[in-house]
Amino acid sequence: MTKKPRRSPKGRRMDPKYVKRRQRGAAVLAAAIILIFGALVWIALNVVGAVGGNDYEGEGNGVVQLVQVPEGSSVSELGQELEERGIVKTDAAYQTAAFSNPNASSIQPGFYRLQEEMSASSAVAALLDPSNRVEMLDVQGGSTLMDVKVVAGDTRKGIFTMISEVSCAESGQGNCVTVDQLHQVAAKTAPQELGVPSWAISAVLERGDDPRRIEGLIRPGQYVIDPGMDAKDILTDLITRSAEYYNSTGIEQRAEATGLTPYELLTAASLVEREAPAGDFDKVARVILNRLQEPMRLEFDSTVNYGLSEQEVATTDADRSRVTPWNTYAKDGLPATPIAAPSDEAIEAMENPAEGNWLFFVTVDQQGTTVFNDDFDSHQRSVEDAMGSGVLDSNR
DSSP states (O other): OOOOOOBOTTSOBOOHHHHHHHHHHHHHHHHHHHHHHHHHHHHHHHHTTOSTTOSOOSBOOSOEEEEEEOTTOOGGGGHHHHHHTTSSSOHHHHHHHHHHOTTGGGOOSEEEEEESSBOHHHHHHHHTOGGGBOOOEEEOTTOOSSOEEETTSOEEOOHHHHHHHHHHHTGGGSOOOOHHHHHHHHHHSOGGGGTOOGGGHHHHHHTTTOGGGGTTOSOSEEEOOOTTOOHHHHHHHHHHHHHHHHHHTTHHHHHHHHTSOHHHHHHHHHHHHHHOOTTOHHHHHHHHHHHHHTTOOOOOHHHHHHTOSEEOSSOOHHHHHOOOSSOTTTSSSSOSSOSSOOOHHHHHHHHSOOSOOOOEEEEOSTTOOEEEESSHHHHHHHHHHHHHHTTTOOOO
């Protein structure tokens, strides 16, 4: 007996093929639901470490290890290394914890203090906690390699001292690099070995064994210092990264447009950094270029101070008469080296100086107001205003 085709609720006959497609769709949907439910259960069990005991409990056993998060990497990429070093029990548990933490994508590059035998969730949380991050080297525009003793004031830490402090803060995890070691490397190591760019090598060599010969070649910025590096490794890393940045910006072509070499561009920008108040970088850059074109000596007090053991704004006649590689009262042209680390803003000011015929400038009050003049007589009147406001008073 032949069966009649099945009818729809409204009485229409349903195609057998349509019925089979609906049955297959329902089966696929059911299977998907089962898989999703199973995955959620698996994740939940992993988070609490219930699957095969694949996770530690607690926040570690007290044994600290340093873990590096390289630039551009993610939290999840660290799992295998953490397992191998005994920080987490399994990569699987760590991946689950990273997946479950909504802040995991905000990890910052650097070195972090973690402990051995941490639960996966604790390890992820530790990597996201800024208090576990090893201090970074922070080089500001205008920083110098050597410490600067200010007359009747504090000592400003130089880059060498800052490197040493960052290195030694984690001395239990690596080398404690001393300032003297950094001096020795800077003075004695061949510039090529330190990553000095080709356009600066001859100028560096001309300074002989003076550790200040690499002044200005460490670009302002924040740097991760590997506690396991020695003095040479650290300086090579910093100078190489700075050189790569400058070369990537086409510094040789940029310098040529200003009539300077790349090294001279850094040197001139370092004067802008040390001489100009905020907002006047482009005007001071114009004064430098105008004086070089005249030609006339720059006569910047910052270049006098660079060669002194103690510094202040008001330099003496005796100091200005001292012949040093940097003193632009006593020598023509630019200093022999940069006198500080020039910021990108200072370099850009040298490339894009303000329009003007200024040859002189002086800060005339405690608020930092700076007056620019074209002629010496006008400048002298401005200097008298500065002296009257106490800006040029000496503490010697």
